[in-house]
Amino acid sequence: MKDILNCSLLAHNTFGIDARCSRFLEYASVEEAQQVALLLRDEGLPYIIVGEGSNLLLTKDYDGIVAHSAILGCKEVSVDGANADEVYVSYGSGVTWDDVVAESVSNGWHGAENLSLIPGEVGASAIQNIGAYGAEAKDLIYKVEAVEIATGKVVGFGVDECAYSYRQSRFKHEWKNKYLITHVTYRFSRHYSPDLDYGNIRQALAAKGIEGMPSPELLRQTIIEIRQAKLPDPKVMGNAGSFFMNPIVGRDVYERLAAQYEAMPHYVVDADHIKIPAGWMIEQCGWKGKSLGRAGVHDRQALVLVNRGGATGNEVVALYEQIIKDVKKKFGIEIHPEVNVI
Numbered sequence: 001m002k003d004i005l006n007c008s009l010l011a012h013n014t015f016g017i018d019a020r021c022s023r024f025l026e027y028a029s030v031e032e033a034q035q036v037a038l039l040l041r042d043e044g045l046p047y048i049i050v051g052e053g054s055n056l057l058l059t060k061d062y063d064g065i066v067a068h069s070a071i072l073g074c075k076e077v078s079v080d081g082a083n084a085d086e087v088y089v090s091y092g093s094g095v096t097w098d099d100v101v102a103e104s105v106s107n108g109w110h111g112a113e114n115l116s117l118i119p120g121e122v123g124a125s126a127i128q129n130i131g132a133y134g135a136e137a138k139d140l141i142y143k144v145e146a147v148e149i150a151t152g153k154v155v156g157f158g159v160d161e162c163a164y165s166y167r168q169s170r171f172k173h174e175w176k177n178k179y180l181i182t183h184v185t186y187r188f189s190r191h192y193s194p195d196l197d198y199g200n201i202r203q204a205l206a207a208k209g210i211e212g213m214p215s216p217e218l219l220r221q222t223i224i225e226i227r228q229a230k231l232p233d234p235k236v237m238g239n240a241g242s243f244f245m246n247p248i249v250g251r252d253v254y255e256r257l258a259a260q261y262e263a264m265p266h267y268v269v270d271a272d273h274i275k276i277p278a279g280w281m282i283e284q285c286g287w288k289g290k291s292l293g294r295a296g297v298h299d300r301q302a303l304v305l306v307n308r309g310g311a312t313g314n315e316v317v318a319l320y321e322q323i324i325k326d327v328k329k330k331f332g333i334e335i336h337p338e339v340n341v342i
Contacts, residue, residue: 001032014240015056015240015307034154049068057342069182093181098117112188122184201219205218240339243305247276280302
């Protein structure tokens with residue numbers, strides 16, 4: 001177990017903000033997670049649980065404990081009643097998410113291709129219900145294993161128990177900071193049936209001369225290229241990827257706005273609800289490529305807020321609060337950060 005006092009969190013947040021925490025605890029096994037749980041109970045300090053910090057905005061030093069998983073590795077597991085097309089693989093919560101996608105494609109395990117290059121770790125995928133291009137982690141998750149902080153017991157949750165929805169789970173609400181996730185088991189399919197109809201996937205494939213079904217490897221590479229074209233590398237320019245959740249509104253709200261903005265993009269959620277891209281609304285408010293102090297809006301994707309160099313967390317807060325006000329004023333819709341602000 002790693003135990004560091006007065007630890008810099010620069011390597012644990014992709015916004016590139018050099019805040020510090022009072023104590024940093026890292027566990028590399030279930031047994032070490034139980035030790036960390038005991039320390040969290042006994043120390044009596046506030047604590048947070050982080051992965052790569054790709055969904056985190058630090059506004060100050062954290063006067064408490066930061067816990068992080070370094071559990072690696074994966075193994076295929078057997079599940080009673082599984083059919084021949086299914087393969088179940090358990091990954092350590094500290095594994096980088098995109099390594100899961102790369103390995104699944106390499107092994108002929110399908111379903112994760114559209115989630116290529118999403119930053120973060122396996123543990124965060126189960127908390128955040130990461131998603132992109134019509135796919136979500138909940139579509140793959142079979143079971144989440146964890147250590148209960150209050151008791152030190154090893155527990156497991158089926159996907160239905162986690163109450164997943166758009167970027168939400170019980171781990172973000174009533175279960176927040178109650179469990180140290182140790183492993184996530186994903187259910188992949190040996191049958192390849194990709195979703196190519198979300199966003200500009202087909203357009204990007206057509207640009208490569210692919211009109212029919214792409215191979216899994218080609219689809220993954222195309223998704224990576226799409227993301228790289230519009231999202232900045234956090235190693236070059238600090239950011240947390242998509243900063244805001246796309247709002248889901250009632251059909252009446254959508255129809256009112258569609259009558260006013262004929263070119264407004266949208267995605268049908270169900271008969272009564274429509275998802276409107278927050279990035280499009282932010283761009284309509286004139287924020288794309290603009291800055292407020294040393295924090296700014298990316299010039300290729302308005303959904304991404306960036307650290308242009310030396311920005312503080314509070315500068316990013318001032319920027320996103322102003323964007324929320326402007327979107328609310330123009331569209332009557334309140335957008336909400338996807339990023340956790342500490």
